[in-house]
Amino acid sequence: MTNTRERELTSGVRIPLVGFGTFLIPNDQAASAVENALAAGYRHVDTAEVYENELGVGEGLRRGMQREGLERSDVFITTKLWPLTQERNKTGAETVRSLDESLERLGLDQVDLYLIHATFGREQRLEQWQALAEAYKSGKARAIGVSNFNTAHIDELIEAGLPVPHADQIELHPWSQKPQLVSYLNQKGITPIAYSSLAPLSTWRTAPGHPSGKTQEMRAEGEHSDSPFKKLAEKYGVTEAQFLLGWGVQNGYPVLPKSTNPDRMRENLDVFSFRIDDADLEDIRGMDRGAGLAWGEVDPTTHG
Template sequence: MAAMLTRELTSGVQIPLVGFGTYLIPDDEAAAAVENALVTGYRHIDTAEFYNNERGVGEGLRRGLQQAGIERGDVFVTTKLWPQTHDRNKSTQETVRSLDESLNRLGVDQVDLYLIHATFGREQRLQQWQGLADAYNSGKARAIGVSNFNASHIDELIAAGLPLPHANQIELHPWSQKPGLVAYLNQKGITPIAYSSLAPLSTWRTAPGHASGKTRQMRAEGEQADSPFKRLAEKYGVSEAQFLLGWGLQNGYPVLPKSTKPERIRQNFDIDSFQIDSADMEYIRGLDRGAGLAWGEVDPVTHD
């Protein structure tokens, strides 16, 4: 079952490969979605301070634990630090306070993974990473990591004598495969976690504010009847979403599909029943378009 597939972080914590993402799920809808996900079998829930839905996620966690008959320790919970407050960067102490506030909203004593959500300035990154290290040492986070960091950002942490992240959550899908960054992360023992796994789909991020020129072009291509992912999904007898998530799974990336629709939640969880053959994996490698769609045009392999 998908729920049983895990990858071990260098902290020794097992992260389930199939997670439930909550970006763009409003706080008042998050509880029902998370509860449904846990009852379906998900054991990995991803949220963030920036998503403004931690209270709903926490309520869904409590309800889902009861409905699924499981314990808090059975569920891997991730949240993320937003690096700024009132247009200024958070200090080390403010970083620790932000985690305390997230824990309060979630209604838990610790999270399984705490991430710095984004990069702003070098000194801010170093101060905030020290705050995450303090949170890890105090037991408030079982593992710590970053998101949207490139190799040079992580090299800064190393040069400052700070511990390596356990994970880096980045945009990863067949159109943005980042082979250089993924190789760097694997060499350092940092687990790449994939977000925006479904970006090649024409329905990806249709919410207001996400219609860039690249996403409009992508949607037009995705709607074509002979699009490569439609053809490949048909070959393997799965939906396009299942195929794209399965590609991430086969690469060893934890994936974070998001939906509020019960049937889609179930379908996105059922992604370990097929194996993409080596010829098709090689074909997909040739579809890489470099920089991602969700987080600007910067290639995360390069320096800022």
């Protein structure tokens, strides 16, 4: 548990516990969204090659940092390698080229965290991870990690004599807590980064690649007036979104809420003014439903 606003990765880099997620923000809206996020107080921005908005994110970073008088070191920036190209796995050389292209789109010499976005093909996965290790050594990334990897995927990297990832970005919220995976990550010194933190909300997005039946069922549950998160939010005097994000940061997970509404941006950032008590945390542990919505546990075929 932690009540600080940052978590230190094993690379020594400190990652803010609330980041601004940009998944599903179109490139032509990303600049204004990121600029507004920095104005709201965010100092952690998350994007990815496959989001196709790195150009806009980069423009928003430049505008927002200038507007707020920020130095590059004031903002933590994550992007991710999409491991496929033309329906095949990228080679190590193509991985390096992808990072260089992401840096160019973002207008940066270095990202704070570079992740392999998904798990496709063991041999290529090892080759791609080796390329990320070289990017870390060269200074193009201050930390490296993976996303949507399970214990077996990470074990294969370690067994191949490759570096242990600094982070694993995975779907984490009260209905998908992944206790065994989180325990493993913490034992290995790998920071779990949470996405889809707001999945239990009735207003949570429905996007291509999300199992629609399960998503609709969960959304319908969230609409009930006696939804547990409505009651818990009322108890702590916060919104449901703030409660769910607060649950994540209280567990030490960096979270990545997304909004293009400046008021909602500020609201999502304000999650450090309350602390969930032990009894409620125990009750929430009993709400776990296993695998999440965005990816399967072992072989993801969509992205999020």
